[in-house]
Amino acid sequence: MEKRCWITSEPLEIEDVTKRVIRREAGAVNTFIGTVREFTKGKRTLYLQYETYKEMAEKKLEQITKEMERQWPSADVVIAHRVGRLEITDVAVIIAVSTPHRNDSYEASRYAIERIKEIVPIWKKEHWEDGEEWIGDQKEVKPGVPLKEEIK
Amino acid sequence: MxxxxxxxxxxEAIGTDEVRLAAAGMTLGEVKEKVRSEYSLDQVNNCMMAVNEEFAPEDTTITEGDTIAFIPPVSGG
Structure with a gap:
């Protein structure tokens, strides 16, 4: 069986990820592509450095696809995330979802990216003209205490 | 170990990606506090903790051979 979730330092291929979810039962294929943005709140990014705890991150991506398949049983999901140095406009993440009808594909795709930003151990460091900083978007209820559903 | x-x-703050510690019998919370005080790093408090590649609560008791990961606020995507 083809891989459903992976992390790589190689460039991501949009076509390769998307075609893995195309199938006869699907009438909708939704591909979310997260790219490296040049300006954030007026500040210019030169490039991003992504780091991961790969073994755990791939497990967490798998967990997200399982959560999605529970909530949208007809969904087929593939997620790929790139790490290492990424330049402006490079593709950082691709989420491909296929479902029989379009509404589920939009909802499931949105769910995946929000969960990635909550529970998958991947970090990015912004490099600006005048400095650098590790970014943390983590939505925690209480620092250091994982949400109940994150512990299984 | x-x-x-x-x-x-x-x-970056600690200066290494890996440290060996005899932590068997300690709780995860105790390990966290030990690292926080040893390196005087309050940012440890913002970390989620994982044992053997899975998030774990701080009352988890560490056993021999467990791998403990400090997970700072994530920022994938």
């Missing part, structure tokens, strides 16, 4: 793993900003 146990392996402690650090990532991102915490790795």
């Amino acid at each position: 146990n392996t402690l793993l650090f990532f991102a900003g915490l790795k």
Whole structure:
């Protein structure tokens, strides 16, 4: 069986990820592509450095696809995330979802990216003209205490 | 022995991505506090903790050979 979730330092291929979810039962294929943005709140990014705890991150991506398949049983999901140095406009993440009808594909795709930003151990460091900083978007209820559903 | 793993900003602050510690019998919370005080790093408090590649609550008791990871606020996507 083809891989459903992976992390790589190689460039991501949009076509390769998307075609893995195309199938006869699907009438909708939704591909979310997260790219490296040049300006954030007026500040210019030169490039991003992504780091991961790969073994755990791939497990967490798998967990997200399982959560999605529970909530949208007809969904087929593939997620790929790139790490290492990424330049402006490079593709950082691709989420491909296929479902029989379009509404589920939009909802499931949105769910995946929000969960990635909550529970998958991947970090990015912004490099600006005048400095650098590790970014943390983590939505925690209480620092250091994982949400109940994150512990299984 | 146990392996402690650090990532991102915490790795840079500590100066290494890996430390060995005899932590069997300690709770995860105790390990966290030990690292916080040893390195005087309050950013440890913002970390979620994982044992053997899975998030774990701080009352988890560490056993021999467990790998403990400090997970700073994530920022994938």
